[in-house]
Amino acid sequence: MVDAPQTEEGWFALHDFRTVDWDAWREAPERDREAALEEAEHFLKHREVVADAEEGDSAVFAITGHKADLLVVHFRETLDEVERLERRFEGTAFAEYAEQSHSYVSVTEISGYTSPEYFEDPESVDEGLKRYMEGKLTPEIPEDTYVSFYPMSKRRDPEYNWYDLSMEERAELMAGHGEIGKQYAGKISQVIASSVGLDDWEWGVTLFADDLTDIKDIVYEMRFDPASSRYGEFGEFFVGRRFPAEDLSAYMAGEEVPTPDGEGHSHGEEEHAHGEASHAHGDEHAEGAHHGGEGHGEGHAHGGAGHDHSGDDGDDEDIRGELEDLDIYAGQPHGEDVYATVLYSEADVDDLFEEVDGLRANFDHYDTHVKTAVYDGRQTDRRAVVSIWDTASAADTAAGFLSDLPDVVERAGEESGFGTMGMFYETKPEHTDDFVEKFDTVADVLADMDGHFETDLMVNVEDDNDMFIASQWRSQEDAMAFFRSEDFSDTVDWGRDVLADRPRHVFLA
Secondary structure, eight states: OOOOOOEEEEEEEEEEEEEEOHHHHHHSOHHHHHHHHHHHHHHHHHHHTTTTSSSEEEEEEEEOSSSOSEEEEEEESSHHHHHHHHHHHHTSSGGGTEEEEEEEEEEEEEETTTOHHHHHOGGGSOHHHHHHHHHHHSOOOOSSOEEEEEEEEEOBOSSSBGGGSOHHHHHHHHHHHHHHHHTTTTTEEEEEEEOTTTSSSSEEEEEEESSHHHHHHHHHHHHTSHHHHTTEEEOOOEEEEEEOGGGHHHHHTTOOSSOOTTSSSOOSHHHHHTTTTTOOOOSSOOTTSSSOOGGGTTTOOEEETTBOTTSOHHHHHHHHHHHHHTTOOOSOOTTOOOEEEEEEEOSOHHHHHHHHHHHHHHHTTSTTEEEEEEEEESSSSOEEEEEEESSHHHHHHHHHHHTTSTTBOOOTTTTTSEEEEEEEEEBOGGGHHHHHHHHHHHHHHHHTSTTEEEEEEEEETTEEEEEEEEEEESSHHHHHHHHTSHHHHHHHHHHHHHBSSOOEEEEEO
16 A cells, blocks of 8 residues: 655635525615625625634635636634634525535645655754745735636546555655746745545645736646646636625626725725724624524524514514503614624623624624623623614624623523513613612512513613613513513603613513
């Protein structure tokens, strides 16, 4: 049996190709298109600055030809991270118009063919070679560049079988192959990623260049080299041009991308700076972040203001209708429709606020963002992070970024209970102390109620007049018994005098 070369693996890679349904896009209402673009741009920009992981890189490309329209490339440390990125993008509203037409999964690799000393005696390898090899394992995607991606394998024909050659023969062929590549140093950067056991071919090759003809020339010249002419087999080629994520709107409108300097969207350093200070990574939906229900996608917590996202529409309408009969507001405010993402954490309040403040600066770039705040619990050693958005899809996307905040926890009893949240309890400053005192009185009543697990009044760390009430009940009926009670009715009447705005109630079965 011939010897296999030693290999070392680095980051996992996903090449996610998308084909746009242009007919559906043109027929969609303008409001839907704008919301889909905003959500997609938000998703892609945060991936480009790697706000979802310790290390990695991402980029989006416009693909030329019929095989695809868009290519999103992700490099991350683990396959799980790559898979979550794919799933998160598939969950955006934009993905309804951009079907995944092709994909390729691989892991960056270096082998002992051309640098055996790197594997045999790492201590003897000079720092320059070490940096070069490590750069192959953890590649950066060049800015404003053309891309060519293709899969390939080594031939296993009876006459030319790469895997029957000795290690020495293969190393000699690869060395000659490498000499051709050196002639294009400074013109082309490449990422060689192994897909043996991961995808249909054995390697995925990604070439980047500022001049697309350089890619044509190197591929053409290497075709005459025996390592390719005798032993290489190639799949489909995809070619395109990178553009900044914030230019997605221009791309969909048929405009030039990247947009010329001074026109369209800015894609300079300012856009790439956001999110780096917070290091709040967004795609791992923390288990049990709110109530762990499968209907919420691995437990990232979100509920609409007055919208029950955990049940079907019929259940939602039943709850709204019953509350309306009791003259309790739990629906859509006049002229608005807001949605919430809520997470609970036991992290230090100052540390948590620093993380959230970094993300909030990013959220403020979007018109659909209403509010994001940190609330500190009075009754429990927990904090709540509440993020309010105009659209459900934007709230879901925000959940991805928020759910990797530190020390995210479940609430007591929530795995089998019924949750309610009272939001927008903003008091008139002169009545804030009165409101807190009233809450303590109501809390005493709740403590004696059958089926009540826990209620906490949580206070905005930036505004003592802004509060958030989180309750957990054994069942919906137990919660409704309280909302039907005279104690709650009296509290509502009293609240009209002390609150600066009308609160919203959110129900999470």
